[in-house]
Amino acid sequence: xxxxAQMVKELRESTGAGMMDAKKALVExxxxxxxxxxxxxxxxxxxxxxxxxxxxxxxxxxxxxxDGRGVAIELNSETDFVAKNADFQSLxxxxxxxxxxxxxxxxxxxxxxxxxxxxxxxxxxxxxRIGENMTLRRMHVLDxxxxxxxxxxxxxxxxxxxxxxxxxxGADNGIGKQIAMHxxxxxxxxxxxxxxxxxxxxxxKNILTEQARESGKPDSVIEKMIVGRMxxxxxxxxxxxxxxxxxxxxxxxxxxxxAGVEITGFARVxxxxxxEKEKEDFAAEVAKTLGG
Numbered sequence: 001x002x003x004x005a006q007m008v009k010e011l012r013e014s015t016g017a018g019m020m021d022a023k024k025a026l027v028e029x030x031x032x033x034x035x036x037x038x039x040x041x042x043x044x045x046x047x048x049x050x051x052x053x054x055x056x057x058x059x060x061x062x063x064x065x066x067d068g069r070g071v072a073i074e075l076n077s078e079t080d081f082v083a084k085n086a087d088f089q090s091l092x093x094x095x096x097x098x099x100x101x102x103x104x105x106x107x108x109x110x111x112x113x114x115x116x117x118x119x120x121x122x123x124x125x126x127x128x129r130i131g132e133n134m135t136l137r138r139m140h141v142l143d144x145x146x147x148x149x150x151x152x153x154x155x156x157x158x159x160x161x162x163x164x165x166x167x168x169x170g171a172d173n174g175i176g177k178q179i180a181m182h183x184x185x186x187x188x189x190x191x192x193x194x195x196x197x198x199x200x201x202x203x204x205k206n207i208l209t210e211q212a213r214e215s216g217k218p219d220s221v222i223e224k225m226i227v228g229r230m231x232x233x234x235x236x237x238x239x240x241x242x243x244x245x246x247x248x249x250x251x252x253x254x255x256x257x258x259a260g261v262e263i264t265g266f267a268r269v270x271x272x273x274x275x276e277k278e279k280e281d282f283a284a285e286v287a288k289t290l291g292g
Contacts (some may be wrong), residue, residue, distance in 0.1 A: 062074075093156075148177055172261060
């Protein structure tokens with residue numbers, strides 16, 4: 001029997017399965033819709049798809065470094081409990097290894113193979129096996145003469161709540177780890193002023209200008225106030241301009257120079273950044289479950 005696009009559409013809508021999975025199920029069952037649903041369920045694919053609508057805002061950051069390249073990936077789960085699961089942590093470790101070897105973007109990583117399957121399929125299998133939605137949300141790649149990595153709140157070797165990569169030009173004598181720890185704590189928005197998003201800078205300048213105008217001072221004075229406040233703002237949000245947490249008397253840029261290295265890039269990745277978590281009280285969750 002010929003499998004039509006309409007059949008695939010109907011099966012996807014009834015099970016939530018992916019397009020290729022739905023098509024394969026129909027092919028395997030000669031177009032029998034009920035049998036195709038059962039096929040998906042036995043493979044765990046329908047179960048996984050139903051969970052895909054749930055918010056995955058917990059999880060772990062995996063980091064790895066090799067031969068002047070570093071990667072950081074974020075694999076999300078729905079609960080912190082699953083993030084502590086050995087199976088989940090093993091998945092983070094394996095995907096991070098694949099990312100280090102083949103990944104350039106998260107899309108490429110999804111299509112890359114792990115144990116003979118695309119990473120996307122490995123994730124689908126894991127969702128069905130572990131029982132929570134998971135999302136491979138993003139990855140960062142950093143290249144340099146020397147790459148240093150640091151994991152804050154480590155759950156296991158090479159993974160935790162916050163992952164940091166630092167690219168250095170010159171031989172690292174231990175300063176790299178200190179800078180990485182600084183980045184984890186200080187959350188710089190960019191390496192330097194020239195790397196900042198112009199819209200971000202303009203928005204901050206507008207806010208500071210309006211605040212200064214409320215003082216009632218002349219425009220000539222306000223202009224000088226803005227110059228000073230923007231300079232302070234740049235010190236606070238750029239890595240090179242920030243006061244070094246190890247020695248607040250100097251900037252991070254000065255600390256790097258004193259150590260004979262140049263910071264050429266960094267990445268700071270924290271679990272759940274930018275994800276809006278659903279908040280539902282326990283009573284509401286029970287009521288929803290009882291309601292079917």
